[in-house]
Amino acid sequence: MASSGKKVFIVGPGFIGWNVLELLVKEGYEVTGYLRRNEHADQIKASGAAQAVLGDLNDRALITKHVLDHDIVFHTATADHLPSAQAILDGVQQRAEKGLNTTYIHTSGTSVLADGTPQSGKSSRIFHDNVKSEVDSVADDAPHRKIDLTILDVQKKLRQKAKIAIMMPPLIYGFNPRHKRLSIQIPTLTRYALKHGFAPYVGVGGGVWSNIHVLDLARGYITLLHHLESLSFDSPELDNPYYFCETTGDNEPSWKDIAELIGSSLHKAGELSDPTPCTVPQETYGDIFGDFTDAVAGVNSRSRAVRLRELGWKPVEKSWKESYVEDELPEILSERTDRKAFKGYGGAVAS
Template structure:
């Protein structure tokens, strides 16, 4: 591994901030591309060398700064094509100058969405070392159009760049130094507090793999080191850019299982009269993920991180249940504001 390389992280938020922390400790020079000065100050306090204030739609600004960095990591969202194209433009310009670039993009396992909409558990499990399984998803799947744009550029660039696509499942957990929460389970918890019951989509039977955010950040670190130390013309890089990241197939809860834990814990806290979860009617989806609700919390999405484990990566953090009870729920219960006014997740879904 070469220390001291310049890293540009686009969107060092819930995922990327944790990646930034790890790389800063390894003496990488890390620049974070953020929207707010407050967050710029936060990431500088944890090791960022520099910050750039900007919007994801500012392609010229993103390209400008990506041009001066050896490593580019996109963790802002899995569904913003202009920012990805801005990075790819920079990677191509660098290649024309004889400069190699490492680009790590964040997709998500909603790309594996089978359209179950809460109806059933699937036996289909995807393995990242079997390329045919990964690319078997339709081009219309969530995140897929962005992934395909990256693959197209990768084929054109060949050994002139090293590109990886990270595909995390349901992300949970908290870095106590950051205090930020993830999306799915906290949103379902806030829904329960507003409506008086824990809920799930349809029958709540589909399952999705999961990963603690700190284990996820370590996965980015492992992949970066692998890309640095592997020749650019290696088939391992050129033929398969995909990496799944999950804890273990032995702990894949159904969405009903998750709702049951939410209901039980809120009942224990005296905030729900009845802990029994039930189906959420579609007219309430605006209090969840609006039109994306089925694809975020009603899907089957089962993945196996075969490639990462071969590289020595092993998840070590708390299970999703322990993390929810011990870390996330206490933060949610301290949130200020009228719980009855909660209006769903308004950000860009990256799962």
């Protein structure tokens, strides 16, 4: 049994959170995962989770109940589900009323920084997480922002009782062979290519998006957690809750760069007769991200993880190109699905 202060509750230990869970277990934390399926419950238990709780993100009472029993909470399920975030915040506030401190790390995403249109090119606007005003300048109706603002309101109220941070990943790539889970954007664009016979990009494909390997991101969460644990509640660092986590620096690929790699890779694999990427007709957006296609795969989102780097974190995993060719594409091609029946990505997109 872990000692007080080492009990962790992870809402949504999936593509991101499962990797975080495994790192926490290795460090001796007692971890409980909140998830939907029995099969996945067995998987995280095999990874060392002390407990798996089955439930829905809309079950606010159940989520709050388990938050009350944990010192540390991660939300890694989706950046766009307000009721589950509110349920966590309810638990954090109830713990505060009982004199209990909580550390809460919420997952948002850099879609909130989206800049430009699918018809524009690379933006010069870059956001830095050590400059809080840059993130605060985004519109209140930007993607994910409503939930972020809800969290910020509670953070101000509970300044002496809770350490609250918001992790904001960019485009996530990478593959953990033990988990057999894929990311969202690039695999979805690849499945579109397999269905339609060409590698797609949205608009002119000129927008760029910072990116991060999921295993580097998982280590970023641990670095952030240890940092929060080291801070006193009156630390001015807690006034800025934002943390980016990216690997690319000034070498972010454009969406057309990504399409070119998809096209050349599928051509080499014998899946496409022509590697040349093409613009996506709007009438087929339903086979990518539907109404969110422009925002998710057509604009700019440039971020710099200044704060994590200052804490000693650095990316060490494969580049997005190496990961795609060596790990993700083989897994996508092994999927036993009816490619013509593919209907795009139907869930919420974390970034």
